[in-house]
Amino acid sequence: xxxxxxxxxxxxxxxxxxxxxxxxxxxxxxxxxxxxxxxxxxxxxxxxxxxxxxxxxxxxxxxxxxxxxxxxxxxxxxxxxxxxxxxxxxxxxxxxxxxxxxxxxxxxxxxxxxxxxxxxxxxxxxxxxxxxxxxxxxxxxxxxxxxxxxxxxxxxxxxxxxxxxxxxxxxxxxxxxxxxxxxxxxxxxxxxxxxxxxxxxxxxxxxxxxxxxxxxxxxxxxxxxxxxxxxxxxxxxxxxxxxxxxxxxxxxxxxxxxxxxxxxxxxxxxxxxxxxxxxxxxxxxxxxxxxxxxxxxxxxxxxxxxxxxxxxxxxxxxxxxxxxxxxxxxxxxxxx
Numbered sequence: 001x002x003x004x005x006x007x008x009x010x011x012x013x014x015x016x017x018x019x020x021x022x023x024x025x026x027x028x029x030x031x032x033x034x035x036x037x038x039x040x041x042x043x044x045x046x047x048x049x050x051x052x053x054x055x056x057x058x059x060x061x062x063x064x065x066x067x068x069x070x071x072x073x074x075x076x077x078x079x080x081x082x083x084x085x086x087x088x089x090x091x092x093x094x095x096x097x098x099x100x101x102x103x104x105x106x107x108x109x110x111x112x113x114x115x116x117x118x119x120x121x122x123x124x125x126x127x128x129x130x131x132x133x134x135x136x137x138x139x140x141x142x143x144x145x146x147x148x149x150x151x152x153x154x155x156x157x158x159x160x161x162x163x164x165x166x167x168x169x170x171x172x173x174x175x176x177x178x179x180x181x182x183x184x185x186x187x188x189x190x191x192x193x194x195x196x197x198x199x200x201x202x203x204x205x206x207x208x209x210x211x212x213x214x215x216x217x218x219x220x221x222x223x224x225x226x227x228x229x230x231x232x233x234x235x236x237x238x239x240x241x242x243x244x245x246x247x248x249x250x251x252x253x254x255x256x257x258x259x260x261x262x263x264x265x266x267x268x269x270x271x272x273x274x275x276x277x278x279x280x281x282x283x284x285x286x287x288x289x290x291x292x293x294x295x296x297x298x299x300x301x302x303x304x305x306x307x308x309x310x311x312x313x314x315x316x317x318x319x320x321x322x323x324x325x326x327x328x329x330x331x332x333x334x335x336x
Contacts, residue, residue, distance in 0.1 A: 015240035023075045023247055027068060030251040034065060037262060044265040053108060057261045060101045064254040067094045071247070074159050084159035092139060095250050099135075099178060102221075103128060105257050106185045109214050109264075113192045120188075127184060131177040138177075142170035163232075163242040171243060172232040179225040186218040212263050217256040224249040 041061070045054050071094070074087040107124050114120040142163075163171070193209045210216040227245045231237060237244075 015238050019240055019244060020075060022244055023071075026248040026251045027072060029248075030064060030068065030255060033255040033258075034061075037258065040262050040266075041258075044262055048265075053261075056101065056104060056108070057258070060098070060105060060254060060261075061258050063094075063101060064098055064251065067098070068251070087159055089143065092143060095246065096135070096139065098250055098254060100132070102253050102257050103178075103181060105261070106182075106214070106218065109260065110185055110188050113189060113214075124184075128181065131181050134177045135174040138170045138174035142167040142174070163239055165235075168232045168242045171246075172229050175225055175228045175232065175246075179222065179229065182218060182222045182225055186215060186222050189215040189218055212266075214260050217260045220256060221249075221253055224252055 045057060048054070070087060071091055074084070074091065107121075107128065110124060111117070111121050193215050197209065224245070228243065228249050231241070231245050232243050
């Protein structure tokens with residue numbers, strides 16, 4: 001009796017089950033995190049005026065939530081090879097769209113931290129365009145090798161995404177440019193955060209700054225991209241397990257960026273403001289919202305403080321406004 005075929009099929013079936021388990025965990029994280037944060041989303045986004053950044057937040061949030069419904073159908077229903085090939089293409093397009101939206105949110109946050117510097121914006125946009133071009137080229141070449149072969153299909157439920165070695169290497173290139181982009185964002189954000197702490201330009205704790213400014217989240221995205229690349233290039237993994245962490249990275253990235261945006265609008269994480277009090281009054285710190293001018297760098301503020309930088313994301317959303325300044329001893333004083 002020839003057992004080689006049976007052993008091969010058993011190994012393939014086990015790999016598919018592992019893929020299904022990982023997909024289930026990824027989707028559970030996505031929808032469970034949404035259930036945990038929907039209250040904060042309603043309070044901090046739905047009940048406030050719409051802006052460009054809030055619309056991108058909604059796009060990041062609901063593109064993943066709604067867009068993964070066909071992916072669930074792909075993983076857990078029986079399909080013919082033609083349907084699977086169509087769903088594979090759809091999943092690749094969904095992942096690409098989600099990564100672009102996440103990249104735009106990262107760009108906005110870093111741009112705000114650097115006081116809306118045009119130089120920083122230009123460099124980030126140029127790097128992003130180059131990275132996107134390389135990623136599109138790599139994904140296009142990888143998709144040519146991702147179509148399933150009915151003669152090699154493993155009898156199981158759902159679609160089997162068995163990447164060829166060449167296709168996996170092309171996808172590794174795509175995720176490598178994403179890794180480089182995330183590394184750049186992480187380095188810029190971490191530098192700004194540590195620089196503010198070192199120069200005592202903020203009264204917030206380091207842990208609060210890492211959460212609010214995004215360095216913590218960007219660091220996790222960096223590690224997820226490293227995991228993606230490893231699962232694509234390791235020769236020990238069977239074809240069904242190549243790129244097994246891609247879905248997890250996509251769902252985690254969406255949840256992390258949503259939490260970053262929610263933290264930016266969290267009153268508990270706002271920077272306390274201090275201005276000069278009257279001579280007879282002692283200064284007391286109090287958390288108050290301060291609306292900064294949308295394009296302060298264009299109005300001559302070439303050396304904006306860290307306090308201005310941390311608030312410029314929200315200021316950009318609300319539009320130009322005159323600052324009320326901080327409250328000291330219960331009195332609102334004009335901004336500088």
